[in-house]
Amino acid sequence: MRQKQGRHWIVIAVTALAALLGLLAMSCSQNRQTNPAPKKELTKDQRMDWWRDARFGMFIHWGLYAVPAGTYNGKRVDGIGEWIMNNGKIPVKEYEKYAEQFDPVGFNADQWVRMAKYAGMKYIVITSKHHDGFCLWDSKVTKYDIMDATPFKRDILKELSVACKKHGVKLCFYHSIMDWHHPDAQAPFYPNYNDTSQSNPNFDRYVETYLKPQIAELLANYGPIGVLWFDGEWIKDWTEPKGKDMYAYIRGLRPSILINNRVGKGRKGMEGLSKSDEYAGDFGTPEQQIPPTGLPGVDWETCMTINDTWGYKSYDENWKSTEELVRNLADIASKGGNFLLNVGPTPEGLFPRPIERRLEEIGKWMAVNSESIYGTTASPIGKPEWGRCTARGNTLYLHVFQWPADGKLDVPLAGGQAAKAYLLADKKHAALPVSGGQDKLTISVPNAAPDSIDSVIVLVTNNR
Ligand code: H79
Numbered sequence: 001m002r003q004k005q006g007r008h009w010i011v012i013a014v015t016a017l018a019a020l021l022g023l024l025a026m027s028c029s030q031n032r033q034t035n036p037a038p039k040k041e042l043t044k045d046q047r048m049d050w051w052r053d054a055r056f057g058m059f060i061h062w063g064l065y066a067v068p069a070g071t072y073n074g075k076r077v078d079g080i081g082e083w084i085m086n087n088g089k090i091p092v093k094e095y096e097k098y099a100e101q102f103d104p105v106g107f108n109a110d111q112w113v114r115m116a117k118y119a120g121m122k123y124i125v126i127t128s129k130h131h132d133g134f135c136l137w138d139s140k141v142t143k144y145d146i147m148d149a150t151p152f153k154r155d156i157l158k159e160l161s162v163a164c165k166k167h168g169v170k171l172c173f174y175h176s177i178m179d180w181h182h183p184d185a186q187a188p189f190y191p192n193y194n195d196t197s198q199s200n201p202n203f204d205r206y207v208e209t210y211l212k213p214q215i216a217e218l219l220a221n222y223g224p225i226g227v228l229w230f231d232g233e234w235i236k237d238w239t240e241p242k243g244k245d246m247y248a249y250i251r252g253l254r255p256s257i258l259i260n261n262r263v264g265k266g267r268k269g270m271e272g273l274s275k276s277d278e279y280a281g282d283f284g285t286p287e288q289q290i291p292p293t294g295l296p297g298v299d300w301e302t303c304m305t306i307n308d309t310w311g312y313k314s315y316d317e318n319w320k321s322t323e324e325l326v327r328n329l330a331d332i333a334s335k336g337g338n339f340l341l342n343v344g345p346t347p348e349g350l351f352p353r354p355i356e357r358r359l360e361e362i363g364k365w366m367a368v369n370s371e372s373i374y375g376t377t378a379s380p381i382g383k384p385e386w387g388r389c390t391a392r393g394n395t396l397y398l399h400v401f402q403w404p405a406d407g408k409l410d411v412p413l414a415g416g417q418a419a420k421a422y423l424l425a426d427k428k429h430a431a432l433p434v435s436g437g438q439d440k441l442t443i444s445v446p447n448a449a450p451d452s453i454d455s456v457i458v459l460v461t462n463n464r
Contacts, residue, residue: 044282047258048283051283054374056121056366057301057338058343059125059342060127063082065081065083069313080311081310081311081316084311100150102146104152105348105349107152114163125172126157128214128218129176131194133176133182134149137157137222138158173229176230180193197236224254228258229260240280262285264280265279284299286300290335294335294336303340322453325362333372365453369425372397384410385402388401394461396459403449409443413461424455426450434459443457
């Protein structure tokens with residue numbers, strides 16, 4: 001009996017100890033959550049490092065607007081495809097019905113990411129939510145999303161996050177502040193959802209109980225996110241203090257993330273300026289334009305359509321040529337910026353064939369020449385008349401768009417500065433003869449251009 005009682009006490013003591021330890025562990029882990037061990041915060045340069053190195057990314061505009069694809073009630077609606085709800089004056093309840101038709105059975109995240117990677121793009125920015133308010137992921141704060149409102153019921157962002165991780169491509173989200181579907185945002189402004197003179201008295205509720213929780217979901221459930229790319233910040237209800245608050249909120253959750261300047265009011269009109277000491281945001285976002293001389297002192301990224309629309313329009317065939325796209329990439333890199341090239345997939349979940357062809361051709365150029373793009377800095381010799389120039393330390397990459405007919409390429413550098421020159425396409429790096437003058441040097445090049453779009457000559461200098 002005594003023995004039994006003794007054992008009884010031991011059991012109680014052990015149980016109590018275990019419970020105590022459990023409590024202790026719990027409070028410790030709680031402590032860990034509320035008081036994170038002081039981690040050394042990354043500097044802005046460290047946060048920007050991968051992005052500055054990347055230089056080339058894929059923008060993807062995909063949502064319900066791919067279903068009407070530019071046509072409403074049998075009539076073509078002018079303007080960019082993803083704006084059809086506003087431009088076609090489609091009532092919320094009617095637009096919502098496109099969700100029932102959104103069934104992109106051809107969607108294959110792995111294929112999309114492989115195409116981006118093949119083209120040499122290091123990151124993907126996809127519309128988690130565009131102005132129409134429809135969500136491409138399983139959001140817990142709305143039923144207006146891919147899981148609850150469509151027959152497809154597959155979390156597109158989840159599948160992309162898996163594919164991006166597999167292929168080493170950074171996943172980033174575009175998220176619209178403006179929301180034409182939410183009653184506390186712009187929905188009541190129908191038929192002009194983009195009315196910038198009106199205010200919604202419940203907008204703060206939208207921000208606190210909808211927008212911020214959505215951002216938290218996007219940061220919690222899809223692996224490490226490279227960039228949050230905001231848009232639709234021009235509405236009256238969005239202010240710079242709100243932008244700064246959102247910026248701080250996001251950095252509080254993910255200290256190393258990057259956030260574009262449209263989180264606040266740092267973009268005046270369609271300019272790309274972002275000075276983070278004045279405005280919230282890490283980089284400027286010139287849209288559909290390349291700043292003539294870059295934006296000195298500011299990180300920036302030009303976003304651009306591959307035809308004339310962001311979201312798919314079935315009849316927009318105004319494709320930019322591969323030549324224009326590759327030269328844009330070189331032009332942008334030569335000014336120290338990034339190129340975010342947009343694709344608008346079909347409602348079946350496919351990239352239109354003309355897009356695939358261009359990505360393949362860009363990829364072929366990048367396979368030979370990407371060294372002249374990744375991690376390079378702006379041209380130290382301005383815009384030479386034959387093309388563009390990018391730099392990496394002592395090395396200049398001469399992007400020759402117009403191959404010299406006389407076999408002589410003039411470079412505005414003093415002659416003594418050249419240590420060596422060769423064609424990037426030449427695996428043997430056979431030296432090209434260089435002769436020098438006072439204020440220019442001349443490289444003798446073969447008669448035929450190695451690449452009709454952009455032939456790169458590597459010029460190693462000894463002066464920098
Ligand atoms: O997502 C793509 C487009 O749907 C979106 N941004 C890219 C990345 C885009 N939104 N608007 N535009 C493109 C052009 C429209 C600009 C205007 Fe305005 C909005 C004209 C009037 C309201 C902003 C505010 C510029 C002037 C006032």
